[in-house]
Amino acid sequence: MGRLDPLFERTRAEGRGALIGYLPAGFPTVPESVELLRGMIDAGCDLVEVGVPYSDPVMDGPVIQAAAETALRAGFRLRDLFTTVEAVAAAGGQAVVMTYWNPVHRYGVDAFARDLSAAGGLGIITPDLIPDEAADWVEASTAHGLDRIFLVAPSSSEERIALTVAASSGFVYATAVMGVTGARDQVGSLAEGLVSRTRAHTSLPIGVGLGVRSGAQAAEVAAFADAVIVGSAFVTRAAEGVTGVRDLAVELAAGVRKAPSTIG
Amino acid sequence: MTDERGTDPHKPGPHDPDNRGHFGPYGGRFMPEALIGALDELSAEYDKARLDPEFTDEFTRLLRDYAGRPSLLTEAPRFAEHAGGARVFLKREDLNHTGSHKINNVLGQALLTKRMGKKRVIAETGAGQHGVATATACALMGLECVVYMGEVDTERQALNVARMKLLGAEVIPVKSGSRTLKDAINEALRDWVTNVDTTHYLLGTAAGGHPFPVMVRNFHKVIGAEARAQFLELTGRLPDVVTACVGGGSNAIGIFHGFIDDPEVRLVGIEPGGKGIETGEHGATLSEGTPGMLHGALSYLLQDEDGQTIEAYSISAGLDYPGVGPEHAWLKDTARAEYRSVTDDEAMHAFRLLSRTEGIIPAIESAHALAGALKLGQELGPEGHILVNLSGRGDKDMDTAAKYFGFYEDGGADGPRGTEES
Numbered sequence: 001m002g003r004l005d006p007l008f009e010r011t012r013a014e015g016r017g018a019l020i021g022y023l024p025a026g027f028p029t030v031p032e033s034v035e036l037l038r039g040m041i042d043a044g045c046d047l048v049e050v051g052v053p054y055s056d057p058v059m060d061g062p063v064i065q066a067a068a069e070t071a072l073r074a075g076f077r078l079r080d081l082f083t084t085v086e087a088v089a090a091a092g093g094q095a096v097v098m099t100y101w102n103p104v105h106r107y108g109v110d111a112f113a114r115d116l117s118a119a120g121g122l123g124i125i126t127p128d129l130i131p132d133e134a135a136d137w138v139e140a141s142t143a144h145g146l147d148r149i150f151l152v153a154p155s156s157s158e159e160r161i162a163l164t165v166a167a168s169s170g171f172v173y174a175t176a177v178m179g180v181t182g183a184r185d186q187v188g189s190l191a192e193g194l195v196s197r198t199r200a201h202t203s204l205p206i207g208v209g210l211g212v213r214s215g216a217q218a219a220e221v222a223a224f225a226d227a228v229i230v231g232s233a234f235v236t237r238a239a240e241g242v243t244g245v246r247d248l249a250v251e252l253a254a255g256v257r258k259a260p261s262t263i264g
Numbered sequence: 265m266t267d268e269r270g271t272d273p274h275k276p277g278p279h280d281p282d283n284r285g286h287f288g289p290y291g292g293r294f295m296p297e298a299l300i301g302a303l304d305e306l307s308a309e310y311d312k313a314r315l316d317p318e319f320t321d322e323f324t325r326l327l328r329d330y331a332g333r334p335s336l337l338t339e340a341p342r343f344a345e346h347a348g349g350a351r352v353f354l355k356r357e358d359l360n361h362t363g364s365h366k367i368n369n370v371l372g373q374a375l376l377t378k379r380m381g382k383k384r385v386i387a388e389t390g391a392g393q394h395g396v397a398t399a400t401a402c403a404l405m406g407l408e409c410v411v412y413m414g415e416v417d418t419e420r421q422a423l424n425v426a427r428m429k430l431l432g433a434e435v436i437p438v439k440s441g442s443r444t445l446k447d448a449i450n451e452a453l454r455d456w457v458t459n460v461d462t463t464h465y466l467l468g469t470a471a472g473g474h475p476f477p478v479m480v481r482n483f484h485k486v487i488g489a490e491a492r493a494q495f496l497e498l499t500g501r502l503p504d505v506v507t508a509c510v511g512g513g514s515n516a517i518g519i520f521h522g523f524i525d526d527p528e529v530r531l532v533g534i535e536p537g538g539k540g541i542e543t544g545e546h547g548a549t550l551s552e553g554t555p556g557m558l559h560g561a562l563s564y565l566l567q568d569e570d571g572q573t574i575e576a577y578s579i580s581a582g583l584d585y586p587g588v589g590p591e592h593a594w595l596k597d598t599a600r601a602e603y604r605s606v607t608d609d610e611a612m613h614a615f616r617l618l619s620r621t622e623g624i625i626p627a628i629e630s631a632h633a634l635a636g637a638l639k640l641g642q643e644l645g646p647e648g649h650i651l652v653n654l655s656g657r658g659d660k661d662m663d664t665a666a667k668y669f670g671f672y673e674d675g676g677a678d679g680p681r682g683t684e685e686s
């Protein structure tokens with residue numbers, strides 16, 4: 001059983017989508033990122049994804065690239081990730097980590113899993129690690145009780161979706177568009193098809209990310225997905241401080257409650 | 265095409281990675297799921313093409329009739345006087361059409377692009393040689409071409425930017441990160457994930473996610489196959505050492521493979537030592553790095569203790585890269601190949617030396633291999649036979665060289681008066 005299962009049992013029982021908000025740790029500084037993440041949770045994020053700022057974020061668009069650069073220039077170190085997750089958990093929030101794989105590999109996969117679990121983290125989203133290469137992560141996540149959130153994409157074949165969901169726990173991350181992160185005016189029309197293709201292979205909850213930025217879009221996505229994942233829009237609003245991310249979380253939290261959930 | 269030992273460079277063999285692209289523990293695919301479909305498609309197409317005479321014959325024909333292969337093997341006796349008296353031979357990839365080894369891989373991948381029915385090609389480039397070769401092949405085959413190039417490199421290799429534009433390519437200067445080759449690859453990958461349905465990413469070196477390292481290597485095996493036959497014909501023996509510069513590792517892996525089953529031949533890769541290893545400003549990935557993943561494969565990497573990539577530095581834009589192809593990592597760990605570095609200054613010394621002793625202006629990348637050969641010659645002595653992969657010509661580097669040697673200054677600090685090598 002995954003550490004995230006109770007969360008999705010609750011949102012499913014409430015007949016709504018879960019709201020997942022992303023922010024890089026250490027952005028714009030370590031203490032400020034903790035305040036922002038706490039604000040996001042207070043204002044309605046059911047789960048936060050704490051990002052690891054990385055030098056070569058090939059899956060990210062300009063907004064998150066710039067945020068990672070800011071955090072690294074401000075002196076972010078990997079150890080700050082664990083204190084950030086700990087601070088979120090201490091405030092009653094639930095957190096997973098989103099990270100490119102090299103920092104984990106460098107830290108040591110088992111040591112990273114151990115320290116994240118000790119800090120109260122619930123799992124890792126791995127944008128550039130596919131199950132085919134994840135033997136050591138499967139072992140470490142099992143040993144330390146963390147969820148493995150792999151990604152599926154509109155270009156994934158049925159065979160790859162089946163393989164990916166079989167290796168996943170907690171939830172499955174469906175990338176709504178072919179492209180990098182960044183707020184978009186329209187959530188890709190590919191998202192709904194991908195979610196229904198994925199459902200054919202799993203009963204795990206499915207979260208949709210890439211592009212969502214408004215309450216209306218959140219409602220639209222929550223109509224067919226179990227979770228709505230919002231990243232770049234939170235990073236942009238962080239410029240206005242805690243008020244900015246809170247306002248956005250309130251709007252999105254209302255959005256995920258508007259749509260009739262497909263699951264009951 | 266087969267080499268003189270009857271081995272077909274395209275056929276699967278004992279030096280291929282496993283079916284998921286692993287050379288020992290290295291290689292593989294550390295890539296977003298969104299790109300796995302495209303890598304699978306490319307693998308499937310390449311696996312068919314490499315066994316299809318229609319494809320391999322067309323590739324061989326283009327290498328001959330368009331790129332000008334075989335390239336020459338030239339002995340460099342006046343240069344060799346500075347290399348402990350060892351005999352030095354140059355594999356003249358500088359004489360290929362577009363001026364470097366890069367054209368071999370580009371023609372192979374451009375043919376594959378057409379087989380896959382894709383109309384748009386993207387590429388990264390450092391020195392601009394891969395970008396020029398790609399723009400050339402796209403012009404030849406009627407493909408749309410977009411080249412990503414770090415802003416720093418668009419400045420130091422301005423001539424190649426103009427060449428690419430003339431050939432009809434769009435050149436996009438990359439302003440993120442170190443604004444060099446690493447960031448150009450990041451930006452090309454972002455384009456690829458967005459446009460993968462219509463676009464082939466024509467990667468320029470033997471790195472990246474599977475199947476790129478094995479495929480790019482195989483397209484460059486022609487260098488080693490020709491060189492081995494030419495060397496035997498010219499000298500009646502094999503070289504003691506084969507040496508090549510290592511950026512991402514494509515020219516080195518191509519020439520190394522001609523000799524990989526000749527255990528008596530040492531394979532020595534030369535990395536950019538920049539301002540000196542001790543300054544931290546270098547690109548000596550295999551010599552100084554640690555295992556990690558960048559741009560899709562596990563290999564050696566310049567990284568800090570948190571796994572953040574450390575920016576490389578080299579006077580040579582084509583070697584200024586903190587990663588390296590995974591097969592080199594495996595050749596290092598198994599000690600089949602050795603890797604060392606030479607500094608900017610040593611490379612520039614060899615650059616001028618070859619120009620003045622042999623009338624051949626090498627690329628600054630290739631000058632690293634030449635500087636390596638000068639040292640190897642001292643170690644081997646007069647009995648030594650050294651084969652150097654002269655991966656490209658130096659026209660593109662004239663501005664860098666003129667600044668380095670002070671040719672633009674009044675009276676040129678080391679202009680015509682510099683006589684040490686004449």
Ligand SMILES: Cc1ncc(COP(=O)(O)O)c(C=O)c1O
Pocket residue numbers: 364365390391392393394468469470509510511512513514515516581582583627629630655656657
């Ligand atoms: C002439 C020349 N040699 C070598 C290189 C380095 O690449 P590789 O290590 O893949 O051969 C380049 C790259 O731009 C080049 O232009």
